Amino acid sequence: MNVCVVLQVIKVYNEDNTSRAVEAPSDISARDICQLFILKNCCIDDHCWALFEHLPHLDIERTIEDHESVMEVLSGWGIDTESRLCFRKNYAKYEFFKTPLDFFPDHMVSIANETNGMMNPSQLIQKFPVLEVVPETFSLSPTQTFLNSSTCPEIHGYLHAKEQGRKTWKKFYFVLRRSGLYFSNKGTSKEPRHLQFTAEFRDSDVYTLLSARKLYGAPTDFGFCVKASKCSSSRDMKLLCADDQQSRTCWVTAIRLLKYGMQLYQNFLQPHQKQKASPMRSISENSLVAMDFSGQKSRVIENPCEALCVAVEEGLSWRRKSCHRLSFHGSPTASQSSMLSMALHLTQPWFHSKLSRDEAQRMITQQGLVDGVFLLRDSQSNPNTFVLSLCHLQRIKHFQILPVEEEEEMFYSLDDGQTRFTDLIQLVDFHQLNRGVLPCKLRHPCARLSL
Secondary structure, eight states: OOOOOOEEEEEEEOTTSOEEEEEEETTOBHHHHHHHHHHHTTOOOOSOEEEEEEETTTTEEEEEOTTSBHHHHHHTSOTTOOOEEEEEEOTTSSHHHHOHHHHSOGGGEEEEETTTEEEOHHHHHHTSOOGGGOOTTOOOOTTSOSSOTTEEEEEEEEEEEEOTTSSOEEEEEEEEETTEEEEESSTTOOOGGGEEEEEOOTTEEEEEESSHHHHHOOSSSEEEEEEETTOOSGGGSEEEEESSHHHHHHHHHHHHHHHHTHHHHHHHHHHHHHHHHSOSSOHHHHTOOOEEOSSSSOEEOOOHHHHHHHHHHHHHHHHHHHHHHHSSSSSOOHHHHHHHHHHGGGGSTTEETTOOHHHHHHHHHHTOOOTTEEEEEEOSSSTTOEEEEEEETTEEEEEEEEEEEETTEEEEESSTTSSOBSSHHHHHHHHHHOOTTSSSOOOEEOOOOOO
Protein backbone atom coordinates (compact mmCIF):
# COMPACT_ATOMS: atom_id res chain seq x y z
CA MET A 1 0.00 0.00 0.00
CA ASN A 2 1.44 3.36 -1.04
CA VAL A 3 1.32 6.12 1.54
CA CYS A 4 1.27 9.66 0.18
CA VAL A 5 3.23 12.07 2.38
CA VAL A 6 2.18 15.70 1.94
CA LEU A 7 5.18 18.05 2.05
CA GLN A 8 4.89 21.75 2.76
CA VAL A 9 7.49 24.50 2.60
CA ILE A 10 8.39 26.04 5.96
CA LYS A 11 10.48 29.19 6.17
CA VAL A 12 12.59 29.65 9.31
CA TYR A 13 14.52 32.78 10.33
CA ASN A 14 17.64 33.34 12.35
CA GLU A 15 18.66 36.16 14.71
CA ASP A 16 20.57 38.00 11.97
CA ASN A 17 17.43 37.96 9.75
CA THR A 18 18.76 35.30 7.39
CA SER A 19 16.23 32.63 6.49
CA ARG A 20 16.07 29.15 5.05
CA ALA A 21 13.14 27.26 3.54
CA VAL A 22 12.74 23.50 4.00
CA GLU A 23 10.21 20.96 2.85
CA ALA A 24 8.57 19.13 5.73
CA PRO A 25 5.65 16.73 6.25
CA SER A 26 2.40 18.21 7.51
CA ASP A 27 2.68 16.47 10.90
CA ILE A 28 6.16 17.75 11.73
CA SER A 29 6.71 18.95 15.30
CA ALA A 30 8.81 21.84 16.62
CA ARG A 31 11.40 19.37 17.94
CA ASP A 32 11.68 17.78 14.47
CA ILE A 33 12.29 21.20 12.89
CA CYS A 34 15.00 21.94 15.44
CA GLN A 35 16.67 18.58 14.81
CA LEU A 36 16.58 19.25 11.07
CA PHE A 37 18.36 22.60 11.41
CA ILE A 38 20.82 21.20 13.95
CA LEU A 39 21.87 18.59 11.36
CA LYS A 40 21.91 21.03 8.43
CA ASN A 41 24.08 23.53 10.33
CA CYS A 42 26.30 20.93 12.06
CA CYS A 43 25.37 22.36 15.48
CA ILE A 44 26.08 20.69 18.79
CA ASP A 45 22.80 19.25 20.05
CA ASP A 46 22.80 20.37 23.69
CA HIS A 47 18.98 20.18 23.92
CA CYS A 48 18.74 23.99 24.18
CA TRP A 49 17.67 24.77 20.62
CA ALA A 50 14.11 26.01 20.24
CA LEU A 51 11.62 27.19 17.65
CA PHE A 52 9.97 30.54 18.35
CA GLU A 53 6.75 32.05 17.06
CA HIS A 54 7.36 35.75 16.43
CA LEU A 55 4.47 38.09 15.57
CA PRO A 56 5.99 41.44 14.48
CA HIS A 57 2.68 43.26 14.05
CA LEU A 58 1.97 42.67 17.76
CA ASP A 59 5.65 42.62 18.78
CA ILE A 60 5.22 39.44 20.82
CA GLU A 61 6.83 36.02 20.76
CA ARG A 62 6.76 32.65 22.50
CA THR A 63 8.66 29.38 22.53
CA ILE A 64 6.80 26.73 20.54
CA GLU A 65 6.79 23.61 22.71
CA ASP A 66 8.72 20.65 21.31
CA HIS A 67 5.63 18.48 20.86
CA GLU A 68 3.50 21.14 19.12
CA SER A 69 2.55 20.76 15.48
CA VAL A 70 4.23 23.47 13.43
CA MET A 71 1.45 23.40 10.82
CA GLU A 72 -1.14 24.08 13.51
CA VAL A 73 0.84 27.13 14.58
CA LEU A 74 1.03 28.37 10.97
CA SER A 75 -2.72 27.82 10.50
CA GLY A 76 -3.40 30.42 13.19
CA TRP A 77 -1.67 33.17 11.20
CA GLY A 78 -3.49 35.55 8.88
CA ILE A 79 -3.08 35.41 5.09
CA ASP A 80 -1.03 38.61 4.75
CA THR A 81 0.79 38.22 8.04
CA GLU A 82 4.46 39.01 8.62
CA SER A 83 4.63 36.36 11.34
CA ARG A 84 7.69 34.14 11.29
CA LEU A 85 9.31 31.09 12.83
CA CYS A 86 12.72 31.68 14.43
CA PHE A 87 15.39 29.11 15.28
CA ARG A 88 17.76 29.96 18.10
CA LYS A 89 19.00 28.95 21.53
CA ASN A 90 16.74 29.00 24.56
CA TYR A 91 18.73 27.95 27.61
CA ALA A 92 15.72 28.62 29.88
CA LYS A 93 13.37 26.26 28.01
CA TYR A 94 13.51 23.51 30.65
CA GLU A 95 15.79 25.09 33.24
CA PHE A 96 12.92 25.24 35.76
CA PHE A 97 13.11 21.45 36.06
CA LYS A 98 16.76 21.72 37.14
CA THR A 99 16.63 24.83 39.38
CA PRO A 100 12.94 25.32 40.25
CA LEU A 101 13.56 27.72 43.14
CA ASP A 102 15.03 30.23 40.69
CA PHE A 103 11.72 30.23 38.81
CA PHE A 104 9.19 29.81 41.63
CA PRO A 105 10.03 32.04 44.61
CA ASP A 106 8.31 31.04 47.86
CA HIS A 107 6.39 34.30 48.22
CA MET A 108 4.57 33.71 44.91
CA VAL A 109 3.66 30.03 45.34
CA SER A 110 1.27 28.17 47.59
CA ILE A 111 0.25 24.56 47.18
CA ALA A 112 -2.92 22.91 48.45
CA ASN A 113 -3.20 19.13 48.41
CA GLU A 114 -6.72 17.84 47.90
CA THR A 115 -6.31 15.20 50.60
CA ASN A 116 -3.73 16.63 53.00
CA GLY A 117 -4.49 20.35 52.96
CA MET A 118 -1.78 23.01 52.69
CA MET A 119 1.85 22.05 52.06
CA ASN A 120 5.11 23.91 52.43
CA PRO A 121 5.85 25.38 48.96
CA SER A 122 9.63 25.38 49.33
CA GLN A 123 9.68 21.71 50.36
CA LEU A 124 7.46 20.68 47.48
CA ILE A 125 9.41 22.64 44.90
CA GLN A 126 12.75 21.39 46.22
CA LYS A 127 11.51 17.85 45.57
CA PHE A 128 10.55 18.78 42.03
CA PRO A 129 11.84 16.06 39.63
CA VAL A 130 15.39 16.87 38.56
CA LEU A 131 17.20 15.06 35.77
CA GLU A 132 20.24 14.18 37.83
CA VAL A 133 18.18 12.25 40.40
CA VAL A 134 15.70 10.59 38.05
CA PRO A 135 16.35 6.84 37.82
CA GLU A 136 15.21 4.82 34.84
CA THR A 137 12.04 3.64 36.61
CA PHE A 138 11.18 6.94 38.29
CA SER A 139 7.55 7.29 39.43
CA LEU A 140 6.15 10.69 40.36
CA SER A 141 4.75 10.99 43.88
CA PRO A 142 1.56 13.07 44.19
CA THR A 143 3.28 15.23 46.84
CA GLN A 144 6.54 15.64 44.94
CA THR A 145 5.55 17.30 41.71
CA PHE A 146 4.06 20.51 40.45
CA LEU A 147 2.45 18.55 37.61
CA ASN A 148 0.33 15.98 39.44
CA SER A 149 -3.44 16.45 39.41
CA SER A 150 -3.77 15.85 43.16
CA THR A 151 -1.70 18.96 43.95
CA CYS A 152 -3.02 22.42 43.20
CA PRO A 153 -0.15 24.90 42.77
CA GLU A 154 -1.28 28.48 43.01
CA ILE A 155 0.71 31.46 41.79
CA HIS A 156 -0.30 34.77 43.30
CA GLY A 157 0.93 38.36 43.31
CA TYR A 158 0.35 41.81 41.92
CA LEU A 159 0.22 42.47 38.17
CA HIS A 160 -0.59 45.50 36.07
CA ALA A 161 -3.46 44.84 33.64
CA LYS A 162 -4.38 46.95 30.63
CA GLU A 163 -8.02 47.97 30.66
CA GLN A 164 -10.02 46.75 27.68
CA GLY A 165 -10.36 49.45 25.02
CA ARG A 166 -8.33 51.97 27.03
CA LYS A 167 -4.69 53.01 27.28
CA THR A 168 -4.62 52.90 31.07
CA TRP A 169 -3.15 50.13 33.22
CA LYS A 170 -4.38 49.18 36.69
CA LYS A 171 -2.70 47.09 39.38
CA PHE A 172 -4.59 44.10 40.79
CA TYR A 173 -3.85 41.07 42.91
CA PHE A 174 -3.89 38.05 40.58
CA VAL A 175 -4.27 34.34 41.30
CA LEU A 176 -3.33 31.59 38.84
CA ARG A 177 -5.08 28.24 39.28
CA ARG A 178 -5.65 25.18 37.12
CA SER A 179 -9.03 26.58 36.06
CA GLY A 180 -7.52 29.85 34.84
CA LEU A 181 -6.25 33.30 35.78
CA TYR A 182 -8.26 35.49 38.16
CA PHE A 183 -7.91 38.91 39.77
CA SER A 184 -9.29 40.06 43.09
CA ASN A 185 -11.58 43.08 43.23
CA LYS A 186 -10.99 43.40 46.97
CA GLY A 187 -7.32 43.71 47.85
CA THR A 188 -5.62 40.34 48.29
CA SER A 189 -8.79 38.41 49.06
CA LYS A 190 -8.99 34.96 47.43
CA GLU A 191 -12.60 34.33 48.33
CA PRO A 192 -14.58 33.10 45.30
CA ARG A 193 -16.97 36.07 45.46
CA HIS A 194 -14.04 38.48 45.12
CA LEU A 195 -12.24 36.70 42.24
CA GLN A 196 -13.04 37.67 38.66
CA PHE A 197 -12.11 35.41 35.76
CA THR A 198 -9.51 36.83 33.35
CA ALA A 199 -8.31 34.04 31.05
CA GLU A 200 -7.99 30.28 30.57
CA PHE A 201 -5.30 28.46 28.61
CA ARG A 202 -6.91 25.50 26.85
CA ASP A 203 -7.12 27.38 23.52
CA SER A 204 -4.70 30.19 24.38
CA ASP A 205 -0.95 30.68 24.61
CA VAL A 206 1.25 32.94 26.72
CA TYR A 207 3.56 35.37 24.89
CA THR A 208 6.26 37.81 25.96
CA LEU A 209 5.79 41.48 25.05
CA LEU A 210 8.96 42.67 23.34
CA SER A 211 8.11 46.39 23.55
CA ALA A 212 5.82 46.61 26.56
CA ARG A 213 6.48 50.29 27.29
CA LYS A 214 6.89 51.61 23.76
CA LEU A 215 4.04 49.82 21.98
CA TYR A 216 1.55 49.16 24.76
CA GLY A 217 2.33 51.94 27.25
CA ALA A 218 3.02 49.46 30.06
CA PRO A 219 4.46 50.77 33.34
CA THR A 220 7.45 48.37 33.14
CA ASP A 221 9.35 46.39 30.50
CA PHE A 222 8.26 43.03 31.92
CA GLY A 223 5.07 42.52 29.96
CA PHE A 224 3.36 39.34 28.77
CA CYS A 225 -0.03 38.46 27.35
CA VAL A 226 -2.51 35.63 26.95
CA LYS A 227 -3.67 35.32 23.34
CA ALA A 228 -6.17 32.93 21.80
CA SER A 229 -4.60 30.65 19.18
CA LYS A 230 -6.77 31.96 16.33
CA CYS A 231 -6.68 35.61 17.45
CA SER A 232 -4.64 38.05 15.33
CA SER A 233 -5.61 41.37 16.93
CA SER A 234 -4.33 43.07 20.08
CA ARG A 235 -7.93 43.90 21.03
CA ASP A 236 -8.56 40.30 22.06
CA MET A 237 -5.34 39.84 24.04
CA LYS A 238 -5.13 39.96 27.82
CA LEU A 239 -2.20 42.33 28.38
CA LEU A 240 -0.36 42.02 31.70
CA CYS A 241 2.80 43.44 33.18
CA ALA A 242 4.96 42.36 36.13
CA ASP A 243 7.15 44.58 38.30
CA ASP A 244 10.36 42.63 37.68
CA GLN A 245 11.87 39.92 35.51
CA GLN A 246 11.66 37.15 38.12
CA SER A 247 7.92 37.71 38.61
CA ARG A 248 7.25 37.65 34.87
CA THR A 249 9.31 34.47 34.49
CA CYS A 250 7.34 32.83 37.30
CA TRP A 251 3.94 33.70 35.77
CA VAL A 252 4.89 32.66 32.23
CA THR A 253 6.53 29.40 33.34
CA ALA A 254 3.58 28.47 35.56
CA ILE A 255 1.12 29.08 32.71
CA ARG A 256 3.17 26.80 30.46
CA LEU A 257 3.16 24.10 33.13
CA LEU A 258 -0.56 24.37 33.80
CA LYS A 259 -1.38 24.32 30.08
CA TYR A 260 0.76 21.34 29.07
CA GLY A 261 1.33 19.54 32.38
CA MET A 262 3.18 16.24 32.18
CA GLN A 263 3.84 16.72 28.46
CA LEU A 264 6.48 19.36 29.27
CA TYR A 265 8.26 16.96 31.61
CA GLN A 266 8.22 14.27 28.92
CA ASN A 267 9.63 16.79 26.43
CA PHE A 268 12.40 17.54 28.90
CA LEU A 269 13.30 13.87 29.42
CA GLN A 270 12.96 12.67 25.81
CA PRO A 271 16.36 13.70 24.37
CA HIS A 272 18.21 12.35 27.40
CA GLN A 273 16.37 9.03 27.21
CA LYS A 274 17.19 8.76 23.50
CA GLN A 275 20.82 9.52 24.22
CA LYS A 276 20.93 6.78 26.86
CA ALA A 277 19.22 4.29 24.52
CA SER A 278 21.52 4.98 21.57
CA PRO A 279 24.73 6.77 22.66
CA MET A 280 26.27 8.97 19.99
CA ARG A 281 29.87 8.20 20.93
CA SER A 282 31.56 5.13 19.51
CA ILE A 283 33.33 2.46 21.56
CA SER A 284 36.71 3.85 20.55
CA GLU A 285 35.75 7.34 21.70
CA ASN A 286 34.49 6.02 25.05
CA SER A 287 37.82 4.31 25.60
CA LEU A 288 39.91 7.47 25.16
CA VAL A 289 42.13 8.40 28.12
CA ALA A 290 44.48 11.27 28.95
CA MET A 291 48.15 10.44 28.25
CA ASP A 292 51.46 12.00 29.28
CA PHE A 293 54.25 11.67 26.68
CA SER A 294 56.73 14.08 28.31
CA GLY A 295 58.93 11.41 29.93
CA GLN A 296 60.90 8.52 28.51
CA LYS A 297 57.84 6.29 28.91
CA SER A 298 54.26 7.30 28.24
CA ARG A 299 51.75 6.92 31.05
CA VAL A 300 48.00 7.18 31.60
CA ILE A 301 46.94 10.25 33.61
CA GLU A 302 44.43 8.95 36.12
CA ASN A 303 44.07 12.09 38.24
CA PRO A 304 41.28 14.27 36.66
CA CYS A 305 42.86 17.48 38.01
CA GLU A 306 46.21 16.64 36.44
CA ALA A 307 44.49 15.73 33.16
CA LEU A 308 42.73 19.12 33.17
CA CYS A 309 46.01 20.98 33.82
CA VAL A 310 47.68 19.12 30.93
CA ALA A 311 44.78 19.96 28.61
CA VAL A 312 44.97 23.67 29.54
CA GLU A 313 48.74 23.70 29.02
CA GLU A 314 48.33 22.05 25.61
CA GLY A 315 45.82 24.73 24.69
CA LEU A 316 48.23 27.49 25.69
CA SER A 317 51.03 25.74 23.79
CA TRP A 318 48.80 25.56 20.70
CA ARG A 319 48.16 29.29 20.88
CA ARG A 320 51.88 30.05 21.20
CA LYS A 321 52.62 27.84 18.18
CA SER A 322 49.80 29.49 16.22
CA CYS A 323 51.27 32.93 16.91
CA HIS A 324 54.66 31.67 15.75
CA ARG A 325 53.28 30.14 12.52
CA LEU A 326 51.26 33.23 11.65
CA SER A 327 54.12 35.63 12.31
CA PHE A 328 56.68 36.88 9.85
CA HIS A 329 59.91 34.94 9.13
CA GLY A 330 61.95 34.26 12.24
CA SER A 331 60.83 34.71 15.83
CA PRO A 332 57.87 37.07 16.28
CA THR A 333 58.40 40.32 18.08
CA ALA A 334 56.49 41.05 21.28
CA SER A 335 54.17 43.44 19.45
CA GLN A 336 53.46 40.90 16.68
CA SER A 337 52.68 38.15 19.21
CA SER A 338 50.44 40.54 21.10
CA MET A 339 48.52 41.51 17.96
CA LEU A 340 48.07 37.88 16.92
CA SER A 341 46.99 36.89 20.43
CA MET A 342 44.51 39.76 20.46
CA ALA A 343 42.99 38.61 17.16
CA LEU A 344 42.33 35.00 18.17
CA HIS A 345 39.10 35.83 20.03
CA LEU A 346 37.52 37.17 16.82
CA THR A 347 36.88 33.58 15.70
CA GLN A 348 35.03 32.62 18.88
CA PRO A 349 31.22 32.25 18.82
CA TRP A 350 30.85 34.14 22.11
CA PHE A 351 32.56 37.29 20.80
CA HIS A 352 30.41 39.98 19.18
CA SER A 353 32.53 42.89 18.06
CA LYS A 354 30.55 46.12 17.74
CA LEU A 355 27.56 45.19 19.88
CA SER A 356 25.87 47.83 22.02
CA ARG A 357 24.86 47.33 25.63
CA ASP A 358 21.15 47.26 24.71
CA GLU A 359 21.74 44.77 21.88
CA ALA A 360 23.76 42.54 24.21
CA GLN A 361 20.97 42.57 26.79
CA ARG A 362 18.36 41.80 24.14
CA MET A 363 20.40 38.93 22.73
CA ILE A 364 21.00 37.32 26.12
CA THR A 365 17.34 37.77 27.07
CA GLN A 366 16.27 36.07 23.84
CA GLN A 367 18.52 33.09 24.48
CA GLY A 368 17.34 32.59 28.07
CA LEU A 369 17.87 34.36 31.38
CA VAL A 370 19.60 31.55 33.25
CA ASP A 371 22.81 31.74 35.27
CA GLY A 372 25.96 31.72 33.14
CA VAL A 373 24.67 32.88 29.75
CA PHE A 374 27.37 35.25 28.49
CA LEU A 375 29.01 37.05 25.61
CA LEU A 376 32.04 39.32 25.10
CA ARG A 377 32.00 42.52 23.08
CA ASP A 378 33.98 45.67 22.36
CA SER A 379 33.44 48.48 24.83
CA GLN A 380 31.68 51.42 23.20
CA SER A 381 32.58 53.92 25.91
CA ASN A 382 36.21 52.95 26.43
CA PRO A 383 38.27 52.15 23.29
CA ASN A 384 40.71 49.22 23.38
CA THR A 385 38.80 47.53 26.21
CA PHE A 386 36.19 44.78 26.24
CA VAL A 387 33.01 44.02 28.17
CA LEU A 388 31.76 40.70 29.51
CA SER A 389 27.94 40.61 29.62
CA LEU A 390 26.72 37.88 31.98
CA CYS A 391 23.34 36.72 33.26
CA HIS A 392 22.98 35.95 36.96
CA LEU A 393 19.72 35.61 38.93
CA GLN A 394 17.79 36.64 35.80
CA ARG A 395 19.64 39.94 35.63
CA ILE A 396 22.28 40.91 33.08
CA LYS A 397 25.47 42.40 34.49
CA HIS A 398 28.34 43.96 32.56
CA PHE A 399 32.01 43.62 33.58
CA GLN A 400 34.79 45.63 32.02
CA ILE A 401 37.88 43.75 30.82
CA LEU A 402 40.90 46.05 31.05
CA PRO A 403 44.16 45.63 29.11
CA VAL A 404 47.26 45.53 31.34
CA GLU A 405 50.69 46.11 29.78
CA GLU A 406 53.81 44.81 31.47
CA GLU A 407 57.31 44.51 29.98
CA GLU A 408 55.91 45.10 26.47
CA GLU A 409 53.40 42.27 26.89
CA MET A 410 49.65 42.77 26.91
CA PHE A 411 47.40 41.01 29.41
CA TYR A 412 43.67 41.18 30.18
CA SER A 413 42.07 41.41 33.60
CA LEU A 414 38.65 41.60 35.25
CA ASP A 415 40.03 42.65 38.66
CA ASP A 416 42.34 45.61 37.97
CA GLY A 417 45.34 43.45 37.12
CA GLN A 418 45.33 41.05 40.08
CA THR A 419 44.46 38.10 37.81
CA ARG A 420 45.91 38.36 34.29
CA PHE A 421 45.27 36.45 31.10
CA THR A 422 47.30 36.43 27.90
CA ASP A 423 44.17 36.65 25.73
CA LEU A 424 40.38 36.63 25.94
CA ILE A 425 40.17 32.92 25.14
CA GLN A 426 42.26 32.11 28.20
CA LEU A 427 40.09 34.45 30.28
CA VAL A 428 36.90 32.69 29.14
CA ASP A 429 38.41 29.21 29.58
CA PHE A 430 39.40 30.04 33.15
CA HIS A 431 35.99 31.43 34.13
CA GLN A 432 34.20 28.45 32.64
CA LEU A 433 35.96 26.37 35.31
CA ASN A 434 36.30 28.98 38.08
CA ARG A 435 33.96 31.74 39.19
CA GLY A 436 36.79 34.10 40.12
CA VAL A 437 35.47 37.62 40.72
CA LEU A 438 32.27 36.88 38.78
CA PRO A 439 28.94 36.02 40.50
CA CYS A 440 28.82 32.66 38.65
CA LYS A 441 30.79 30.58 36.16
CA LEU A 442 30.47 31.14 32.42
CA ARG A 443 28.19 28.30 31.32
CA HIS A 444 26.36 29.11 28.09
CA PRO A 445 28.01 31.11 25.28
CA CYS A 446 25.58 33.43 23.55
CA ALA A 447 26.20 32.87 19.84
CA ARG A 448 24.49 33.73 16.58
CA LEU A 449 23.96 31.05 13.97
CA SER A 450 23.73 31.70 10.22
CA LEU A 451 21.24 29.40 8.53
